[in-house]
Amino acid sequence: MSSPQQTTTDGPWTVRRVLEWTTGYLKEHGSETPRLDAEVLLAHAKGCPRIHLYTSYDETLPEAVRASMREMVKRRAEAEPVAYLVGHREFFGLDFQVTRDVLIPRPDTETLVVEALEALKPLSSPRVLDIGTGSGCIAVAIAANNPVAQVTAVDASAAALDVARRNVEHHGLADRVRILESDLFAAIANSDPFDLIVSNPPYVADGEMDQLQPDIRLHEPHSALVAGPDGLNVIRSIIEQAPARLRPEGALLLECSPEQAAEIQSLFAACPQYEQIRVIEDLAGRPRVVAARRRNPD
Structure with missing residues (x-):
């Protein structure tokens, strides 16, 4: 799979770019909620509330976050539930x-x-x-x-x-x-x-x-x-x-x-x-x- 790991001619892997890439990738692999999945996974990789992603779209992600994100996205594309990947789920x-x-x-x-x-x-x-x-x-x-x-x-x-x-x-x-x-x-x-x-x-x-x-x-x-x-x-x-x-x-x-x-x-x-x-x-x-x-x- 292609992976958002390095800066390319398209520019650095920012929060915005990783979310867009992940959303498209998960949609191709059958996720019914690809954007939500992408946001939950990236927030978990960064260790921040999901809402914080919306104020940091232009932040370039460090190597450790990109590596964690790549592994989770791969597993999500293989149908592993997001809740199991991040270890928690909201209810009521x-x-x-x-x-x-x-x-x-x-x-x-x-x-x-x-x-x-x-x-x-x-x-x-x-x-x-x-x-x-x-x-x-x-x-x-x-x-x-x-x-x-x-x-x-x-x-x-x-x-x-x-x-x-x-x-x-x-x-x-x-x-x-x-x-x-x-x-x-x-x-x-x-x-x-x-x-x-x-x-x-x-x-x-x-x-x-x-x-x-x-x-x-x-x-x-x-x-x-x-x-x-x-x-x-x-x-x-x-x-x-x-x-x-x-x-x-x-x-x-x-x-x-x-x-x-x-x-x-x-x-x-x-x-x-x-x-x-x-x-x-x-x-x-x-x-x-x-x-x-x-x-x-x-």
């Missing part, structure tokens, strides 16, 4: 560390957090369970935006929990977010029910992996993506087991793909312990979260 206005052990937080999941915070508003000291916490982004976002919430964040992956723990500590929430290794509800007692259970579970069907974008298919953890022939194996388990860990009128919120929402509604409806079943749309108007409440036996 907060910065999260990410590694290959966790899914990269995505804007779609912010719909789940918004709905969770709305459900918690009437409660004075809510208890929340986040199943399959991964990076901990959902648990941290909820705790950071509800100062009285006590959150338990579980995952079956010890490596993922290491990332989640670092994010909890980074945001100063270790006193209100408990990290626990658990395969779904395995380590969760029935004796102390939750007011809210949330999950962004695996929901990709086995046969759909080949259809995913290369950056997801080749680099993100498959165990956090795939869930059986129809993608609903984990969701079924959560729906079946959650009532025993929910207080009466407690809520369960599940993220899903838009195509699955109707089937998940049917799964809830088939369980007599649920009521108030509804679908919440994301900002693009697509079904993104299915919500239900545990029926009050009284």
Whole structure:
């Protein structure tokens, strides 16, 4: 690949020129957001906020920055996600560390957090369970935006929990977010029910992996993506087991793909312990979260 490493007859490799070159190169290699990718990577290579690039377009970049940039651009052109290259990702206005052990937080999941915070508003000291916490982004976002919430964040992956723990500590929430290794509800007692259970579970069907974008298919953890022939194996388990860990009128919120929402509604409806079943749309108007409440036996 051509690389912005040396001064040529076209002049020095300034911030502006590196951004323009990288944007074109990444566009040719399939990036859907080449300019954004270029800016995030260069800001990381320079060790500065991205906004600072806009005031230093004419700055000539030193050799060390160009070398770092060349390596990251090469890997990005091979479909490695930007978040893994720079080691972090913004979610719900907060910065999260990410590694290959966790899914990269995505804007779609912010719909789940918004709905969770709305459900918690009437409660004075809510208890929340986040199943399959991964990076901990959902648990941290909820705790950071509800100062009285006590959150338990579980995952079956010890490596993922290491990332989640670092994010909890980074945001100063270790006193209100408990990290626990658990395969779904395995380590969760029935004796102390939750007011809210949330999950962004695996929901990709086995046969759909080949259809995913290369950056997801080749680099993100498959165990956090795939869930059986129809993608609903984990969701079924959560729906079946959650009532025993929910207080009466407690809520369960599940993220899903838009195509699955109707089937998940049917799964809830088939369980007599649920009521108030509804679908919440994301900002693009697509079904993104299915919500239900545990029926009050009284």
